[in-house]
Amino acid sequence: MVDLVLLGDVLAGTARLGTPIAFAALGGVIAERSGLYNIGLEGQILAGALGAAAGSFATGSALIGLGCGVICGLLSGLFLGYMSIRLRINQLVGGIALNLLLAGLTAFLSRQIFGAQAGGARVEGFTQIRIPLLSDIPVLGPSLFSQDPLFYLLIGIAVLAWYWLMKSHKGLDLRAVGENPKAADLAGVPVFRLQYLAISISGALAALAGAHLVLSQVYVFAEGMSAGKGFIALAAIILGRWSPIGAVCAALFFGFCDAAQFKLQFSSPEVPYQLFLILPYIASLIALVILGAKASAPASVGLPYDREHR
Amino acid sequence: MNSLIMQRRVAVALLLALTVGGFLILFDGHNPFAAYKVLFFESFLNYWGFSNTLVKASPMLLAGLAVIIPMRAGVFNIGGEGQIYIGGLFGAVFALAAPDLPAALGVPLIFLAAAIGGALWAAIPAYLKAYRGTNEVIVTLLMNFVAIHIVSYAVAGPLLAEGAPYPYSNEVAEAYRLPIVMPRSDAHAGFVFGLSMALILYFWLRFTPSGFQLDLVGRNARAAAYAGVDQKKTIIRAMLIGGSLAGMAGAIEVIGLKYRLFHLFSDGYGYDGIVVAFLAALNPIVAPLTALFLAGLSAGAGTMQRAIGVDSSVIEVVEGLVVVFVAAALVAPRNSSKPILKNLLIGGLFGRQKHSKKKEA
Numbered sequence: 144m145v146d147l148v149l150l151g152d153v154l155a156g157t158a159r160l161g162t163p164i165a166f167a168a169l170g171g172v173i174a175e176r177s178g179l180y181n182i183g184l185e186g187q188i189l190a191g192a193l194g195a196a197a198g199s200f201a202t203g204s205a206l207i208g209l210g211c212g213v214i215c216g217l218l219s220g221l222f223l224g225y226m227s228i229r230l231r232i233n234q235l236v237g238g239i240a241l242n243l244l245l246a247g248l249t250a251f252l253s254r255q256i257f258g259a260q261a262g263g264a265r266v267e268g269f270t271q272i273r274i275p276l277l278s279d280i281p282v283l284g285p286s287l288f289s290q291d292p293l294f295y296l297l298i299g300i301a302v303l304a305w306y307w308l309m310k311s312h313k314g315l316d317l318r319a320v321g322e323n324p325k326a327a328d329l330a331g332v333p334v335f336r337l338q339y340l341a342i343s344i345s346g347a348l349a350a351l352a353g354a355h356l357v358l359s360q361v362y363v364f365a366e367g368m369s370a371g372k373g374f375i376a377l378a379a380i381i382l383g384r385w386s387p388i389g390a391v392c393a394a395l396f397f398g399f400c401d402a403a404q405f406k407l408q409f410s411s412p413e414v415p416y417q418l419f420l421i422l423p424y425i426a427s428l429i430a431l432v433i434l435g436a437k438a439s440a441p442a443s444v445g446l447p448y449d450r451e452h453r
Numbered sequence: 454m455n456s457l458i459m460q461r462r463v464a465v466a467l468l469l470a471l472t473v474g475g476f477l478i479l480f481d482g483h484n485p486f487a488a489y490k491v492l493f494f495e496s497f498l499n500y501w502g503f504s505n506t507l508v509k510a511s512p513m514l515l516a517g518l519a520v521i522i523p524m525r526a527g528v529f530n531i532g533g534e535g536q537i538y539i540g541g542l543f544g545a546v547f548a549l550a551a552p553d554l555p556a557a558l559g560v561p562l563i564f565l566a567a568a569i570g571g572a573l574w575a576a577i578p579a580y581l582k583a584y585r586g587t588n589e590v591i592v593t594l595l596m597n598f599v600a601i602h603i604v605s606y607a608v609a610g611p612l613l614a615e616g617a618p619y620p621y622s623n624e625v626a627e628a629y630r631l632p633i634v635m636p637r638s639d640a641h642a643g644f645v646f647g648l649s650m651a652l653i654l655y656f657w658l659r660f661t662p663s664g665f666q667l668d669l670v671g672r673n674a675r676a677a678a679y680a681g682v683d684q685k686k687t688i689i690r691a692m693l694i695g696g697s698l699a700g701m702a703g704a705i706e707v708i709g710l711k712y713r714l715f716h717l718f719s720d721g722y723g724y725d726g727i728v729v730a731f732l733a734a735l736n737p738i739v740a741p742l743t744a745l746f747l748a749g750l751s752a753g754a755g756t757m758q759r760a761i762g763v764d765s766s767v768i769e770v771v772e773g774l775v776v777v778f779v780a781a782a783l784v785a786p787r788n789s790s791k792p793i794l795k796n797l798l799i800g801g802l803f804g805r806q807k808h809s810k811k812k813e814a
Contacts (some may be wrong), residue, residue, distance in 0.1 A: 182590075208468075232780045235529055235590050240726060240776035247769025251477060254764050366766075371598060378595055417606040424595045429589055 147281075149410075153402045157288035159360065161398020162294050162354035163188065167376035168383065168390040169297075169304055170348030175385060176308060177341035178321040178443045182238025183223050184349045185373025186245030190215040191350025193249040195357045196364035197256050199266040205358050208266065209293075213347045213356035219245060220346020224339045231447040242373070250366040257364065268358040269293060291359040293351070297391070300348070304387040317341055321441035324448035334448060349373065378427035385440060397423040459734050459783065466778035467732075474771035478763050490765045495760070496753035497745075504638030508710060510741075510748035511643030512537065512719065512729045514728025515702035517733065518650060519695040524735055525658065526691035527671035528627060530583060532593025533699040534723025535600030536571035540700025542604050543570025544637065545707045545714035548625040549612070556628040563629060563708055564701050571700020572693045574600060579692030583685035589692075597723065605716045612714060620716035631709035641709035648741050655738040667691055725751075728772060731779050747772070748800075 167184045172290075174181035181187075191212040198211025219241065224240070226237040252342050257264045269291045277288040308314040319327040328334045356368055375397055384391030404419035475485035495502040516533040523530040544567035553560065574596065581587035609620040631641040658664040669677040670687045677684060706718055725747060732743035755769035 226777065226781070230781050230784060232784055233776070235531070235726075236731065236776065236780045237533075239724070240773055240780060242773075242809060243724075243728075243776060244770060244773025247766050247771075247773055250766035251481075251764055251770060254766065255481070374598065377591060381591060408598055415606050417602040417609075421599050424599045428592065428595055428599075430594065432581060432585065434470045445588075 149406065151286045153399065153406055155290075156402025156405060157294075157395055157399040158287055158290050158294055159398070160401040161285070161395040162297050162359075163355045163372050164376050164379055164397050165297055165391045166352035166355065167349045167373050168379035169301060169387055170345035170352075171376055171380045171384055172383070172387050172390045173304065173308065173317075173341050173348070174345035175380060175444045176321045176441055177317050177338045178324060178441055178446070179224070179227050179338055179342050179345075180234040180445050180447065181220075181223065181342065181345050182235050182377070183241035183245070183348075183373075184238075184345075184352075184376050185369050185371070186242035186249075187216050187219045187346050187349035188353040188356070188369040188373050189249040189367070190219045190245050190346075191353030192357045192368055193253055193256075193353070193364055194350065195354035196253070196264075196266050199268065200257070200264055202273065203267050204309035205267050205269050207293070208268075208358055209351075209354050212350045212357075216346040216348070216350020216353070217343050218346070219232060219350070220343040221339065224342035227447065228335055228338050233385065234445050234447070246367060249364075253364050253366060265362050266357065266364075268362045279429045286444045291355075291416060293355045293359050294380065296351075300351075301387055308387060313337075318441070320448075323445055324443055328448075328450065338448075349376075350374075375423060378424060381440075382427045382430045384434070393427075396426070460739075462782035463732060463734055463779055466782040467775060470771050470774035473774050474767055477767050477770060481763055481767065483646055483761055483763045488567040488757055488761050491760045492753035492768075493749065496749035500635070501638060502752065502756060504635045504640035505752040506745060506749045507635070507640040507644045508748075510744045511641070511647050511709070511751050512702040513725045513729050514644065514741055514744035515650065515698050515705070515741055516722045517744055518647070518654060518726075518730030518737055519699035519702070519737050520726045520730035521725075521733065521740060522654060522667070522694040522698070523688075523691045525671045526667045526688055526729060527674065528579070528688055528692055529590050529694075530575065530593055530692060530695045530699075531577060531590050531727065532576075532578060532596055532696070532723070533702075533726045534719060534721065535593065535597035536574045536696045536699035537703040537706070537719045537723050538597075538600040538604045539703070540567035540571035540697075541565050541703030541707050541714060541718060542607055543700065544704030545622055545625065547630050548708060549623060552626040552629075554628075559629050560625070560631070560708070563704055567700040568697035569700070571696040571698070571703065573666030573696070574700070575692045575696025575793050576689070578782040579689045579696075582692070583688045601717065604714065604718070608714055608716050613716050614713070621716040624712050625708055629708050630712060631705065636708070639710060640788040641705070643705040643709045644741075646701075646705070647744070648794035650701075651737045651741050654694075655736070658737065663690075677709045699726070728776055731776060731783070734779075734783065 150190050167188055171181050171184055194215030195208040195212030199208025223237060223241050226232045227234045271289050271291050273289040278285065316332045317337050319332060320337050352372060357364055379390050379393040379397060382393035400419045400422045404416045407414055407419060409417045478488045488711040496506045497503055516537065519533045519536065520530050544563045547566035548563050578589045578592040581592055582589040605620060608622050612622040614621055614623045631643060634640050634645060654690050658668060666682045666687055669682055670684050674684055702722060707714055711718060729740055729744045731745055733739035750768050754765035756765050758765040
């Protein structure tokens with residue numbers, strides 16, 4: 144019985160800790176499918192978190208906070224797109240620069256908005272929603288069907304992203320751009336417009352991850368609160384084989400490792416909990432090596448497309 | 454691209470970044486000129502302030518060189534941070550295991566151990582890149598986190614000092630401590646070591662066949678193959694050198710500054726190295742200057758906040774902007790003397806960044 148309770152706890156933790164990683168990973172998948180690396184996810188999570196906290200702080204409405212966060216994410220995505228598509232800065236350098244920039248900027252702005260007091264200002268957030276009937280299922284019910292609204296939003300968005308990317312015309316165009324922009328261009332696909340679209344959506348999704356941290360987890364903005372989740376999301380993209388559903392599953396696996404690690408620290412201190420912290424990275428590295436990245440990574444990801452270049 | 458034009462562009466990019474930062478300071482309700490004056494005066498012209506700058510500059514310089522060398526061969530080493538951690542771990546383990554050697558033998562061996570640690574950590578992405586074509590950026594990035602957790606396991610477990618309130622190891626023997634170059638301050642000989650590394654690497658790249666091969670592979674892999682250069686070996690060599698440089702940065706933090714191995718002992722120096730490398734336009738001989746500049750910014754940020762009340766996070770913003778602007782400046786058209794501002798705003802439409810990243814022909 145005790146084990147079932149523990150399992151339920153870990154499952155609930157998995158959903159809670161995996162959700163932000165999953166949002167960011169979804170964003171990364173969409174960007175990479177269009178041929179653009181988004182190494183800036185980490186910074187964009189912070190932008191989303193600050194936007195959500197500020198919006199909710201100013202209006203007292205978590206929903207408006209969510210909207211503000213998403214807008215911040217969209218803008219940061221557009222900026223990254225401008226660097227990658229227009230200026231054709233090396234996409235990895237651009238992403239790293241964006242991370243540095245947003246880490247500093249969110250810290251600066253948060254002190255302007257909330258003042259310098261430690262802990263920051265508590266903001267209005269989302270509460271858990273119990274889904275009738277389903278939440279009565281033992282073990283699974285309390286852990287998976289009494290989550291906050293953003294978890295359900297994640298599931299919805301994941302399915303939608305999968306459909307859009309894999310089944311719709313626009314998604315096909317987008318994937319074509321990521322595989323062979325020249326061919327797509329010649330076929331009349333608006334390459335740059337689609338890349339801007341993808342990178343903006345990517346930023347917005349990363350921002351949802353930040354919004355989840357603020358509005359569903361801790362209800363306050365903290366500097367550097369993304370704590371590497373944007374980088375773990377990059378791993379989830381690989382482990383999920385550049386598929387929206389795969390990436391979400393990988394992110395939830397990472398969430399599971401994190402939740403298990405928390406439990407272990409308290410229940411069995413003799414097992415080094417760092418083992419579980421390392422596990423997601425090792426799993427991704429092994430996936431990268433064994434499955435081979437070339438097979439499923441978009442062929443043209445990271446290479447700036449130049450119309451006038453043969 | 455002409456290296457003079459390049460250096461000029463970097464300078465203008467720097468000024469732009471500082472200008473935007475100045476507006477933020479203004480927005481914060483302070484005088485940007487006064488703030489910058491305090492910042493640069495305190496970090497470069499004040500004895501104690503400059504010693505702080507030197508302390509930060511030494512790991513930044515080595516981490517910068519750890520980015521420059523692989524990048525010259527076309528490999529992007531984001532793994533400096535992890536290599537610093539593993540290097541620090543190897544160095545500390547050696548120092549703690551053999552505490553009784555004479556300093557003249559012990560210190561070089563600690564450096565060697567750290568270099569081996571860093572190189573081993575870099576060997577994995579290097580091998581994967583050279584023989585499997587795996588993206589080195591993702592691999593090095595992921596391995597950073599693994600390295601950090603390994604060190605935090607080590608100092609919380611097997612290496613934990615007795616009665617330590619916080620995860621750290623025992624102190625290394627006093628004989629192994631790096632000499633202090635500025636009396637009564639923390640400024641150790643690490644920067645001097647980094648400086649000599651920068652010189653050696655500059656001459657190596659410039660005047661030796663193996664150094665030239667490295668550049669050739671980075672600039673034009675196909676031409677290198679025609680010339681009979683083994684691309685795979687060159688990539689691996691570049692990464693191993695990079696990894697050992699970062700590893701030694703780890704050792705310097707241990708035996709130069711903290712005298713122990715700490716949990717989370719590197720404060721993102723591996724990532725700072727990327728900024729140092731880009732600011733130096735990938736030239737090792739310029740890296741000491743850019744490392745000092747960046748270290749001065751970050752050492753002066755705190756002083757600026759205490760003296761004037763300007764939020765120190767402004768400096769983080771400036772650092773991010775520096776990378777954006779410098780990267781944009783270096784992408785701009787080759788052999789062109791177009792004003793940088795125009796390039797930044799309109800974009801380098803005709804240059805292929807793959808080529809123009811490299812300097813001097």
